[in-house]
Amino acid sequence: MTLDLCATLDIVEDDVAALVNAYMADPSSGHISFAEGYRIDPAAAVADHPFANTLIGQPWASPELLRAAVRAAIMLAQQERV
Numbered sequence: 648m649t650l651d652l653c654a655t656l657d658i659v660e661d662d663v664a665a666l667v668n669a670y671m672a673d674p675s676s677g678h679i680s681f682a683e684g685y686r687i688d689p690a691a692a693v694a695d696h697p698f699a700n701t702l703i704g705q706p707w708a709s710p711e712l713l714r715a716a717v718r719a720a721i722m723l724a725q726q727e728r729v
Contacts, residue, residue, distance in 0.1 A: 649687065650723060658685070670717050671717065675690060685727065685729065687721065691724070695720070
């Protein structure tokens with residue numbers, strides 16, 4: 648999980664924030680490289696996360712709530728080492 652990379656300091660909060668920002672700017676962007684040699688598909692992470700997937704497209708969901716859900720989905724997703 649991406650969360651494990653935070654625990655080992657392979658990534659920092661700025662890396663996670665950049666992934667969330669990239670998804671929020673373009674949900675269909677595909678794989679995004681981050682940190683030193685990792686990549687992840689935020690859209691797939693959101694699709695696999697029940698809460699985040701439910702919120703996407705809900706008119707009542709605030710931008711802050713959407714960002715938090717996307718962040719949770721990314722943190723719990725499996726990244727790839729490249």
